[in-house]
Amino acid sequence: MPFSLFSEMKKYLMLITLLTLLLILSWLVGSRHLFYLDVLLTLLSQSLVSTFLDWFCWLFTFLGSVEFTTLLLLTLGIYLWRKNRKREAVVLVALFFLAVPIELVGKRFLPQPEPPPELTRHIFEVPSLHLSTAFSFPSGHMLRFAYLSGIVLTLFLRLKNRCLLAVTLLLVNCLMAFSLIYLGHHWATDVVGSILLASLMLSLMNKYQKSKWHIKIQNLKKTEREEKELNF
Numbered sequence: 001m002p003f004s005l006f007s008e009m010k011k012y013l014m015l016i017t018l019l020t021l022l023l024i025l026s027w028l029v030g031s032r033h034l035f036y037l038d039v040l041l042t043l044l045s046q047s048l049v050s051t052f053l054d055w056f057c058w059l060f061t062f063l064g065s066v067e068f069t070t071l072l073l074l075t076l077g078i079y080l081w082r083k084n085r086k087r088e089a090v091v092l093v094a095l096f097f098l099a100v101p102i103e104l105v106g107k108r109f110l111p112q113p114e115p116p117p118e119l120t121r122h123i124f125e126v127p128s129l130h131l132s133t134a135f136s137f138p139s140g141h142m143l144r145f146a147y148l149s150g151i152v153l154t155l156f157l158r159l160k161n162r163c164l165l166a167v168t169l170l171l172v173n174c175l176m177a178f179s180l181i182y183l184g185h186h187w188a189t190d191v192v193g194s195i196l197l198a199s200l201m202l203s204l205m206n207k208y209q210k211s212k213w214h215i216k217i218q219n220l221k222k223t224e225r226e227e228k229e230l231n232f
Contacts, residue, residue, distance in 0.1 A: 012207075018199050019200060022196040022197060022200060025192060029110055029189050032111070037189075038187035039119075041187075041188040042184065042187065043119075046184075057182050060176045061179050061180055064139075064145040064176055066140075069148055072148050073092070076092060076151055077089045077093050088208075091208050095147070098201075099147065099198075102197065103140050103143060106137050106193070107135045107137065108133065113135060114135070114136040119184040120184035136190050138190050138193035139185075139186040139191050140194070142173075142186070142190070142195060142198070145172075146199075149172070149173055150202040150205075151205065152165075154205075173195075177191045177195070
């Protein structure tokens with residue numbers, strides 16, 4: 001294999017790995033090989049049931065709702081737009097909405113029934129945008145929030161407190177994953193599948209940001225700004 005071809009494949013190694021893992025997990029879920037593991041993990045998460053934990057977990061699942069994540073998406077998109085990073089804003093929004101049909105395909109064709117009522121923690125129903133689907137893989141809540149969390153982290157990597165930000169986002173995502181399983185809204189495999197899909201989307205976003213033509217555009221903008229400053 002020529003060295004140049006090998007180097008080019010290395011650039012896509014993360015994308016290929018994530019896609020492969022997602023496809024393998026999808027096959028395992030669709031063939032019901034992980035059903036008993038899902039049930040076991042749900043029962044383990046519900047071993048310490050309490051009203052406080054019910055409400056605590058419900059609050060974390062709200063962070064993945066369509067309403068909250070759409071508001072966060074608009075905020076990030078406007079931030080990029082105002083920073084004159086309009087193409088990144090478009091890619092950010094495009095990937096977010098591209099995930100919707102992928103999620104619906106999974107929930108339509110992968111025979112992963114939702115957790116039964118006896119494993120569901122009922123608090124109260126809050127009016128929310130929700131598409132009724134036959135199956136539950138992957139979790140839209142986890143997918144949306146994990147993707148936007150990654151975007152927030154990449155946008156503010158230069159902050160002095162970036163380590164604190166990274167730890168906070170990781171903790172919130174872990175708590176959301178636990179909450180979805182504990183409340184019986186999703187199986188553990190639904191959550192893992194969503195994280196893999198969100199990671200794949202973030203890798204595509206990162207690939208775009210590092211693409212030669214995107215860097216060239218950013219350099220041209222920088223040159224234009226410097227020329228304006230000199231003329232001024």
